[in-house]
Amino acid sequence: MKQNLILGIETSCDDTSIAVVDERGHVLSCKTASQVEVHVGYGGIYPEFASRAHVEAIVPTLRAVMSEANVTADELTAIGVTRGPGLIGSLLVGIHTAAGLGAGWGLPVFGVNHLRGHLRSAALQGATVTYPAIVLLASGGHTLIAYMKDARSMELVGTTRDDSVGEAYDKVARMLGLGFPGGPVIDRIAKSGEANIKFPRPMLGKGFEFSFSGLKSSVRRYMEQNPEPIIADVAASFVASCMDVLTAKCKAAIEQFHPASLIVVGGVSASPQLRARMEALCDETGTALALPPPQWSTDNGAMIAMATWDYINIDAPKLMEVDPNLSIGKL
Numbered sequence: 001m002k003q004n005l006i007l008g009i010e011t012s013c014d015d016t017s018i019a020v021v022d023e024r025g026h027v028l029s030c031k032t033a034s035q036v037e038v039h040v041g042y043g044g045i046y047p048e049f050a051s052r053a054h055v056e057a058i059v060p061t062l063r064a065v066m067s068e069a070n071v072t073a074d075e076l077t078a079i080g081v082t083r084g085p086g087l088i089g090s091l092l093v094g095i096h097t098a099a100g101l102g103a104g105w106g107l108p109v110f111g112v113n114h115l116r117g118h119l120r121s122a123a124l125q126g127a128t129v130t131y132p133a134i135v136l137l138a139s140g141g142h143t144l145i146a147y148m149k150d151a152r153s154m155e156l157v158g159t160t161r162d163d164s165v166g167e168a169y170d171k172v173a174r175m176l177g178l179g180f181p182g183g184p185v186i187d188r189i190a191k192s193g194e195a196n197i198k199f200p201r202p203m204l205g206k207g208f209e210f211s212f213s214g215l216k217s218s219v220r221r222y223m224e225q226n227p228e229p230i231i232a233d234v235a236a237s238f239v240a241s242c243m244d245v246l247t248a249k250c251k252a253a254i255e256q257f258h259p260a261s262l263i264v265v266g267g268v269s270a271s272p273q274l275r276a277r278m279e280a281l282c283d284e285t286g287t288a289l290a291l292p293p294p295q296w297s298t299d300n301g302a303m304i305a306m307a308t309w310d311y312i313n314i315d316a317p318k319l320m321e322v323d324p325n326l327s328i329g330k331l
Helices: 035-044 047-069 086-106 114-126 165-175 183-188 213-223 230-257 272-285 300-315
Strands: 005-010 016-022 025-033 078-084 109-113 134-137 143-148 155-159 261-265 289-291
Touching: 005 047, 005 086, 005 300, 016 300, 025 165, 035 261, 047 086, 047 272, 078 086, 078 114, 078 300, 086 109, 086 213, 109 114, 109 300, 114 134, 114 143, 114 261, 114 300, 134 230, 143 230, 143 289, 155 230, 155 261, 165 183, 183 230, 183 272, 213 230, 230 261, 230 272, 261 272, 272 289
Parallel strands: 005 078, 078 109, 134 261, 261 289
Antiparallel strands: 005 016, 016 025, 134 143, 143 155
16 A cells, blocks of 8 residues: 655665655665775775675665565655766666666656755755755765755756865865765864864855865865875865855855755765854854755765655656766756
């Protein structure tokens, strides 16, 4: 018997994540098979290895989720799966798995935009998001600001011209010898340092576009010129630069669009420094802050399942073509 449940499958990059979520955003189960150990020696994601790891992990992850959620295929309404953007090999594993499950179980399958999944992550676990809203999506693959008149509309306001902020975190972590992934460890070490190094604030005061390549290069030059740096101070100074840029852009967007809410999502939204800055900004501007719980900030199947409800409610086409470069404005 159908129980208004969606199975969400996320394989856009290096995590195999599957979840069962109801229409109110309550997560019955979400399991994620991490590939950190697969890629740690490369300082980043090795695409071919990522695809192989997804093939190995996806069926065991599916079984674990269905068991923990205590549901059968007959109780599911539909399947949602990431169709882009992402690594083409990784996306294909998810799409083909979802297509096979849909055919075998007699369920509709919706190809979901990964970025829209992030946007809907703030509504997981029954949280309420008030619209209109400004969205900051900050992750390893994307940094952008968008305006949402409601939960389904989308207007891109500004994006990065080069590196995402999360990518900059990973590359700077590699320079500092801190390993991969870089975000959590840089944030942790930065807390014990002083932001006393004058790194640039790229694109500050220049609209809503971002650029983090120059900041990354400045950190590299500093490391070359200072062979025995205080790592905590470098981390603190780098983080401060990133936070200043992200905060200033969000403030400018709030002042221009006058939203009811600021939604902050993506892997970098788990950063304690970013959360503190966004809370202070929303207190200052009288804007409601919508943040996903930290466990839903990084790529996960729950956010894909949550976004799938929007596709069902607007009777969206069941697009199943993989699109590694899918833009935020497209389904």
